[in-house]
Amino acid sequence: MDRKTVNVGIESKKEVPAEALAAARHKLGEHNGINMSIEASNTFTFKDSDAMNRAFLGEVGPKTGIYIYSRHLNPTILNLGRQIAAMEGTETAYCTASGMSAISSVFLQLCNTGGHVVAAKTLYGGTHALLTHFLPQKCNITTTFVDIVDLEEVDKAMIEGKTSVLYFESISNPTLIVANIPELSKIAHAKGVKVVVDNTFAPMILSPAKLGADVVVHSISKYISGEADIIAGAVCGPADIVDQMRDPHEGPLMLLGPTMNPKLAFEISGRIPHLSMRMKKHCKRAMKYVTKMKELDPNLDVLYPGLKEHPQHSLLKSMSNKDYGFGGVFCIDMKTEGRAYRLMDKLQNSTKFGFMGVSLGYYETLMTCSSRSTNSMMDSKEKESAGISPGLVRFSVGYVGTFEQKWSQFTKAYSEM
Numbered sequence: 001m002d003r004k005t006v007n008v009g010i011e012s013k014k015e016v017p018a019e020a021l022a023a024a025r026h027k028l029g030e031h032n033g034i035n036m037s038i039e040a041s042n043t044f045t046f047k048d049s050d051a052m053n054r055a056f057l058g059e060v061g062p063k064t065g066i067y068i069y070s071r072h073l074n075p076t077i078l079n080l081g082r083q084i085a086a087m088e089g090t091e092t093a094y095c096t097a098s099g100m101s102a103i104s105s106v107f108l109q110l111c112n113t114g115g116h117v118v119a120a121k122t123l124y125g126g127t128h129a130l131l132t133h134f135l136p137q138k139c140n141i142t143t144t145f146v147d148i149v150d151l152e153e154v155d156k157a158m159i160e161g162k163t164s165v166l167y168f169e170s171i172s173n174p175t176l177i178v179a180n181i182p183e184l185s186k187i188a189h190a191k192g193v194k195v196v197v198d199n200t201f202a203p204m205i206l207s208p209a210k211l212g213a214d215v216v217v218h219s220i221s222k223y224i225s226g227e228a229d230i231i232a233g234a235v236c237g238p239a240d241i242v243d244q245m246r247d248p249h250e251g252p253l254m255l256l257g258p259t260m261n262p263k264l265a266f267e268i269s270g271r272i273p274h275l276s277m278r279m280k281k282h283c284k285r286a287m288k289y290v291t292k293m294k295e296l297d298p299n300l301d302v303l304y305p306g307l308k309e310h311p312q313h314s315l316l317k318s319m320s321n322k323d324y325g326f327g328g329v330f331c332i333d334m335k336t337e338g339r340a341y342r343l344m345d346k347l348q349n350s351t352k353f354g355f356m357g358v359s360l361g362y363y364e365t366l367m368t369c370s371s372r373s374t375n376s377m378m379d380s381k382e383k384e385s386a387g388i389s390p391g392l393v394r395f396s397v398g399y400v401g402t403f404e405q406k407w408s409q410f411t412k413a414y415s416e417m
């Protein structure tokens with residue numbers, strides 16, 4: 001059977017993310033509602049048997065309003081995908097049930113058994129575990145972990161003809177290393193290697209695809225959702241990669257089925273118009289906190305790309321989109337686990353500054369001791385090599401309450417340490 005992969009016809013947008021997003025949202029609902037409709041059908045009918053046959057041959061598809069089954073394509077999820085593609089400036093995007101399913105599907109699409117990945121050694125814990133344990137054991141896909149800042153090391157680790165993916169986070173979790181996306185893309189492309197970037201920490205702030213990356217993945221569960229209530233993800237990239245990921249015979253999204261529920265896609269779509277405002281708020285607050293913290297205690301080890309002394313401060317400035325700051329996450333190093341825990345206990349239970357929790361991108365501040373939580377699956381040598389000290393407290397900065405109120409809650413807890 002001659003089956004064509006269905007091209008969903010999402011056009012690339014070149015504008016800055018906020019403008020591109022506004023343009024992409026202009027789609028009315030079925031009855032001229034100002035919001036898009038929810039297509040809560042898992043299966044779709046055809047005008048006649050010939051149309052059905054042509055749909056299965058891939059001759060007609062979403063461009064002409066024809067769908068088959070929602071694990072393959074659903075109009076509401078496509079609509080959300082259009083918005084995410086506009087935000088990232090990629091040709092297309094598709095949304096998944098989680099960030100991890102987006103990430104694992106991309107690896108399974110771009111690597112075959114016996115394949116090789118070069119990845120940053122500072123990664124989200126789940127991704128690190130996927131590359132360290134799952135992919136080598138189940139698929140014979142191996143990974144060389146590198147210091148993503150060391151371009152020479154990255155270059156040497158990529159084996160022409162064997163390595164198919166260079167993977168890193170735009171701003172790394174939890175160590176906030178900023179990757180030089182244009183340079184890394186150049187050296188990867190010179191060896192025919194695809195660049196995949198996890199942009200979960202920096203939606204709107206950075207547009208990795210415009211800086212040279214091939215594929216951008218997101219955990220929508222974080223900033224894009226913004227309410228810490230949803231697990232979801234997205235794969236953004238060129239149509240020839242993303243559409244193939246839904247190929248009925250070979251695509252990991254189709255065959256492993258990490259499908260998003262269209263009702264959820266609708267809900268997420270309603271949060272995208274204020275993502276830009278929220279990101280600016282997160283960034284502004286984070287910058288204000290770290291500035292005040294440095295004043296409060298000049299000896300406190302504060303990690304934030306907005307600080308001039310951060311090694312990639314100017315790099316991030318040069319890559320980021322206009323009017324955004326340096327991200328909504330900063331870390332302080334309390335040196336020991338005991339002190340880290342004591343501070344978090346006080347901040348949550350005594351002064352009500354924030355909550356202990358592993359996620360990020362929430363409107364309240366979330367705090368975590370990365371070494372024992374999100375990165376607990378790494379052994380102590382791996383943690384040391386990734387720069388995750390036992391007393392590192394990660395703050396995902398919220399924006400509710402006044403700064404003065406929140407700052408007094410922080411200083412009270414800190415003074416009792």
Ligand SMILES: *Cc1c(COP(=O)(O)O)cnc(C)c1O
Pocket residue numbers: 098099100101124126127169173198200201218219220221222231232233
């Ligand atoms: C949370 C997170 C993921 C995983 O996303 P889920 O939606 O939880 O599956 C991947 N990468 C980064 C950087 C994350 O913070």
